[in-house]
Amino acid sequence: MSVPEGKLRFVLLRHELPASSARPSHYDLMLERPSDLFTLELCEPLRSDVSQTARELAPHRKVYLDYEGPVSHDRGEVRAVDRGGLTIVAWTESTVEVDLLGDALRGRLTLTREASREGEPAVWRVSFRAS
Numbered sequence: 001m002s003v004p005e006g007k008l009r010f011v012l013l014r015h016e017l018p019a020s021s022a023r024p025s026h027y028d029l030m031l032e033r034p035s036d037l038f039t040l041e042l043c044e045p046l047r048s049d050v051s052q053t054a055r056e057l058a059p060h061r062k063v064y065l066d067y068e069g070p071v072s073h074d075r076g077e078v079r080a081v082d083r084g085g086l087t088i089v090a091w092t093e094s095t096v097e098v099d100l101l102g103d104a105l106r107g108r109l110t111l112t113r114e115a116s117r118e119g120e121p122a123v124w125r126v127s128f129r130a131s
Contacts, residue, residue: 042054046109081104085100097111
């Protein structure tokens with residue numbers, strides 16, 4: 001999908017980890033911000049009207065918006081499931097609402113930060129409603 005210049009973007013990647021990894025393979029949802037990509041690790045792909053919890057990962061570099069292939073340091077491989085534009089509806093420390101306009105994902109994504117223990121990665125409730 002072609003995204004107009006100046007428009008924010010998103011990507012949903014399938015991250016296949018090596019068999020030797022302690023973590024299972026998963027999906028990385030990345031939402032563009034001015035400086036980086038807000039990134040969440042999902043167990044399942046986004047589906048309309050199905051919510052799930054996701055772990056916040058460290059912000060990623062914007063190169064991942066267009067990248068597919070091996071991840072450095074033998075951390076597996078990523079391939080795009082969907083990508084496209086996004087429009088921010090609301091973005092606070094505890095709630096993120098964006099409209100996704102991808103090839104497959106078209107609709108409202110809502111993220112709500114859940115309580116987490118100090119020192120642990122933030123956990124978010126993720127829901128998507130197709131339009």
